[in-house]
Amino acid sequence: MIIFRHLVIVIGVFGAALSVSAGLVWLERRLLALWQDRYGPNRVGHFGLLQVVADGIKMFFKEDWIPPFADRPVFVIAPMLLLVTVLMPFAVIGFAPEIVVADLNIGLLFFLAMSALSVYGIVLGGWASNNKYALLGAVRAAAQMLSYEVFMGLSLMGVVILAGSFNLSEIVDAQKGMWNCIPQFLGLVLFTIAGFAETHRMPFDLPEAEAELVAGYHTEYSGMKFGLFFVGEYLGVTMISAMIVTLFFGGWLGPFLPPVAWFALKTFIFICGFILVRAALPRPRYDQLMGYAWKVLLPLALLNILVTGAIVLAVH
């Protein structure tokens, strides 16, 4: 019976994550259109909802071409690697009390490790493409990931200090009195910025940078392999939004509605935030991106740990 329950949770989380990220393709296009005073896809089905299905069908019937100059096995593995590493953190996120695939006591570390690994998908994809644009995108991804991963982990340490645990469920429970977004506001800002960089979303989409690098690391990808990179990006958005909600906005906590509904609602708001930022902000130059991470955000993250630790020590 417990195994059965577990299986349902695993399949449910898997299905929910994938279908949400597929739906995000539609949501993003509609919301971007709304903020640019357009309509976006509104022809296929009600409000263009079936656009996702149409795009999926199109993607499956495209020629899945591997360039002759590419490093074949790595080229094939890279998108899978990205998708798997982005999917893995969903295993430790608690959607409601008891609804979690693996209630790891080092859930937060697991999330950080997996999101750090996700850069391999991009770097290997860019390298295996044997294309200068793809390689440049991959190099950018590696450098960006390196600089943002550092303070991403550090920015979460304040949350860990407050909760006294790496377990995500316990972190959520520790927010019953007050959500972490108030005492850890700086941590929230830093983690959100790092999350944008982590998912290569608009202000930090330099690995892709279609204005300069054609399509960056996935220039040579077509068909469903490109689709995997695409879905991987939206999965990343969902994952980071879910993490923001879990760590800073009390996860499933909330009155009246069932816990899962609260979690979904909060996550949805942050996903919309991701899209809003994409609609609003231009891409910075590459040296600005790196300098910003090392000179501004890293010291701020360290300061956050210092102050939080000092206060917690003083109170106890």
Added chain:
Amino acid sequence: MLSILKGIWIILLHTFRKRETIAYPEEKPYLPPRYRGRIILSRDPDGGERCVACYLCAAACPVDCIALQAAEDEHGRRYPEFFRINFSRCILCGFCEEACPTYAIQLTPDYEYAEYNRQSLVYEKEDLLISGPGKYPDYNFYKIAGMTISGKGKGEAENEDPPVDIRSLMP
């Protein structure tokens, strides 16, 4: 930093703006009468063809999509024997309309003439000729020009004096 937040806030306010998109097939945009769309050949107010087959439109056409052959009828009026516009080549620049000395060739605000068959985009004279005068309702070239046609001799055109007998000594 503040400007970034301000930018995001402004974009968020766009949620409540009117959408600029015109949902085309259901909703047609307003096109001004001088819009450069499908080309037609007009007639003068009396119903005669305005085109005098001067070839100026064909010469002006940058993509050479106009072909015609001049002819003259029994009244002395010039007209095109055939007049052919290949709309698969036409770039709707309107140079032919500007070149036309008789307002015969005109561009209209119609743009919905897509075809499945490329050959169907080659319009012959009977496809191009309309029954009205188009944008210039009162203009009649042969009533204004000094050219003699049957029914209108020398000096009988509008704004034209009768011919002077240069051998006469009378003032």
